[in-house]
Amino acid sequence: MATGTNAWIEGELAGCHFADERLGRRLSMLLDQLAGAMGDSIPLACQDWANTKAAYRFFANERVSDADNLAGHFDSIRQWVAATTGPLLVIQDTTEFSFQREHPEKIGQTVRVNSGQDKEGRFRMHTVCGLLMHASLAVTTEGLPLGLGAVKFWTRTKFKGTAALKRKINPTRVPIEQKESVRWLENLRRTTERFGDPARCIHIGDRESDIYELFCLTQELGTHFLVRTCVDRLALGGDTTVDAVMSEVAVQGVRAVAVRDGQGRVGTVEVELTYRSLRILPPIGKQKRYSALTLTVLHAREREALADRPRIDWKLLTDLPVLTQEAAIEKLRWYAVRWKIEVFHKILKSGCKAEEARLRSADRLVKLIAVYCLVSWRVFWMTMIDRSAPDVDAGTSTDAAAATPG
Known part of the structure; x- marks a missing residue:
């Protein structure tokens, strides 16, 4: 394996296979240029017009896709995963990239937002262009x-808010395959198969991932999940709900946690822990398709509410057993790691400045953002490996991953 400042690029792209080997060489050069001029535009990163024009041709090439650009990374992450031990936290999340274009229809839209009121006091709405x-x-x-296990890009040609949909149809009766939320299941399946060690993976998501079909899929694949729940489901025999049962569970532990107030000052508060294993039923409209599951409900609630910030109130759901206070604290720590994917998104947008890209169509933008994903992961990894194992050479070898606590 090559050595040097950007030797990691060779390892990341070794698994890429293009119809024309010249495309692979161009991707390697582009990754080197964009990593060396992080946050700069394509012309500034490429330095001259010949390389800039070649970059634009690469992103416009129909024989190149975002999956092609990430294939090598997906291949190399298997080595990173194999080089570590212990539980593997697989964090899922969605982010939006907004753009301003003269022809937004070439990209698509993400959402409609309130633009304020006009002179007559009527609310104005505008559609956000983006991916x-x-x-x-x-x-x-x-x-x-360790890296990305799956990435899915999409854009919308039409947008209908959840409230509008609920006026026409009960969303709980719509098959998951017909919803955008199927992305959570697709990524879970891809990463589980890619890493090849289902029992080791704990798939973590925020309240948007509180999907009964996802819980069933983890059991089918032999893997695990830990999500922040927002749905008060039927429990036990169906004559009560999860929240009703948990309200009667006595406090089983108290944990001191560090928090920041509205002025950014760090302090310590006490959080009460309650946890219980429960039989949880699927939504009424899906009980013929899915069976009841025995899951663990874990609540962490701050004892007193403060005026300068929201009260800590986490409601977590997992298929993992929680029998002791130590196990409950462990699961809370694991869920807190979910913030890492927010940091990754911040590097993409603030570091690489992905939303300042001037490419004019969705298919070209996703190819560019896929390359930015590699740069962002590398920056993030370099930052964290220096903290986790400061004495290890952060080169291309997986020895660096193996040296970290796992």
């Missing part, structure tokens, strides 16, 4: 980002 990306980031329990 959406749903990614799965593999992280050790110590917070070291």
Whole structure:
């Protein structure tokens, strides 16, 4: 394997296979240029018109896709995963990239937002031009980002808010395959198959991932999940709900956690822990298709509400057993690692400045953002490996990953 400042690029792209080998060489050069001029535009990163024109041709080439650009990374992450031990946290989340274009129809839209009121007091709405990306980031329990296990890009030609849809149809009766939320299941399946060790993976998501079909899929694949729940489902025999049962569970532990107030000052508060294993039923409209599951409900609630920030109130759901206070605290720590994917998104947008790209169509933008994903992961990894194992050479060898606590 090559050595040098950007030797990692060779390892990341070794698994890429293009119809024309010249495309592989161009991707390698582009990754080197964009990583060396992070945040700069394509012309500034490429330095001269010949390389700039070649970059534009690469992103316009129909024989290149975002999956092609990420194929090598997906191949190399298997080595990173194999080089570590212990639980593997697979964090899923969605982010939006907004753009301003003269012809927004070439990209698509993400959402309609309120623009304020006009002179007559009527609310104005405008459509945001942009793309959406749903990614799965593999992280050790110590917070070291091993890489991306799956990435899905899409855009909308039409947008209908959830409230509008509910006026016409009960969303719980719509098959998951017909919803955008199927992306959570698709990424879970891809990463589980890609890493090849289902029992080791814990798939983590925020309240948007509180999907009964996802819970069933984890059991089918032999893997695990830990999500923040927002749905008060039927429990036990169906004559009560999860919240009703948990309200009667006595406090089983108290944990001191560090928090920041509205002025950014760090302090300590006490959080009460309650947890219980429950039989949870699927939505009424899907009980013929899915069976009841026995899951663990874990609540962490701050004892007193403060005026300068929201009260800590986490409601987590997992298929993992929680029998002791130590196990409950462990699961809370794992869920707190979910913030790592937000950091990854911040590097993409603030570091690489992906939303300042001037490419004019969705298919070209996703190819560019896929390359930015590689740059962002590398920056994030370099930052965290220096904290996790400061004495290890952060080169291309997987020895760096193996040296981290796992």
